[in-house]
Amino acid sequence: MRPTSIKPRWLSTEQQVIWRQFLSGTGRIFAELDAELRSFGLDLGEYEILVHLSDNPDHELRMSELADKVRQSRSRLTHTVSRMEAKNILTRIACPSDRRGVMAKLTDEGYALLVEAAPHHVESVRRVLVDVVEPEDFIALGRLMGAVVQAPEQS
Amino acid sequence: MRPTSIKPRWLSTEQQVIWRQFLSGTGRIFAELDAELRSFGLDLGEYEILVHLSDNPDHELRMSELADKVRQSRSRLTHTVSRMEAKNILTRIACPSDRRGVMAKLTDEGYALLVEAAPHHVESVRRVLVDVVEPEDFIALGRLMGAVVQAPEQS
């Protein structure tokens, strides 16, 4: 169903320029990170799964929690985890406290892969973003994205 | 082929926090924009195609130019344009000056769709980004993304 009757508050020219630069910049950032990770057979989504699993003491996390942290739909996560399971990067184990639950757990192989990929990934993040911008702008980026994340949902 | 022997220059804790906020923030921004555009049967990629076509006097543009502007692979653009053509949003016409070339041209319907969707899209951009951040941080975002885009390719 299409929304109707909006009073258009257009963006100023300067705002439009910034917005387009945002689209180009993020496009480039994600493209380069994906390209770099491809050498390890991963994409950014999978890499983030590894990172969040490894953040936890036992390298395991419930599917739904993981889905929230990596901002993927449950369905997508199920499929992705299945693929990664087939590659021996992680396993699924039953959740002890809730019989509906499933936990994804990093295998040793999966952890080793993360350890191998991480330095290259970090280097990419530096090369494409951190090292090419003014430190104070980078700080501002953090403030800005913090505000975006905390803004109320308002579906 | 995997890259080898990297000296890891890790990110500081503050930098990591900013980086994760960047991932979350952009994730949210794109998710909301896509959700809003879905009511018009579009996603952000298709919407950008409409915008760039409408930027030109005749509402037409060569495929490869368009591909560059929207940062999509030629292959992807071919598929997307085919789909949009099937929906009567645009047409393909032969390029007069180069027989290899193809131009995508907005139909009246396609232009009408853009006109209808645009105000809602702009409103989304405001709601999810422009209106929730400090103006000076938004300016900084522009500066920062400008630097990212202009940074040398260094494959």
Next chain:
DNA sequence: CGGGCACACTTGAGAGTTCAACCAATGCAG
């Protein structure tokens, strides 16, 4: 002028994602 390389775009198959059911366990209301 003609051989060959580069460019513009398309194609099709495989890989990944989305969307709408679906099943099973939980938990709360009466």
Next chain:
DNA sequence: CTGCATTGGTTGAACTCTCAAGTGTGCCCG
């Protein structure tokens, strides 16, 4: 307790994207 909405996760089909290969045109160099 029992009924029923909710939550957690999966499934499969339809759709989209990627990657490598293919077609046809332009252009340069001898």
